[in-house]
């Protein structure tokens with residue numbers, strides 16, 4: 001028997017940063033600060049991520065490219081690796097991701113790549129706590145997901161083995 005099924009994801013959208021609550025404005029400002037650490041001479045696409053830990057601390061990450069493309073790192077994973085090294089037992093409340101490009105303004109939210117989605121899921125699994133995912137571009141809308149599972153609906157968390 002064949003079935004056609006669908007997967008639904010839920011998220012909140014604020015049309016502009018002015019519409020967003022203060023807490024998100026602050027997190028986006030942190031992510032924009034993180035963009036300044038980006039090293040992206042090949043793509044000219046700069047990404048910043050700001051993790052908010054349960055203890056209130058913020059950890060920044062930014063993309064770090066390499067002439068050998070596959071060994072570059074995304075902003076999300078540099079932030080998550082920093083958190084795992086600096087505060088391995090501290091749970092992560094949210095990750096805010098933003099981006100900019102030298103070639104054109106980014107007016108829509110950037111979204112994490114598949115590897116980063118899986119890595120954020122791993123952090124959720126490790127700490128047994130959902131991580132809110134906040135996405136924005138340089139300007140425009142802000143998307144807020146309560147868990148990475150909304151961006152990775154057919155997820156693999158290792159517990160299926």
Ligand SMILES: [Zn+2]
Pocket residue numbers: 074075076077112113114115116117
């Ligand atoms: Zn990535």
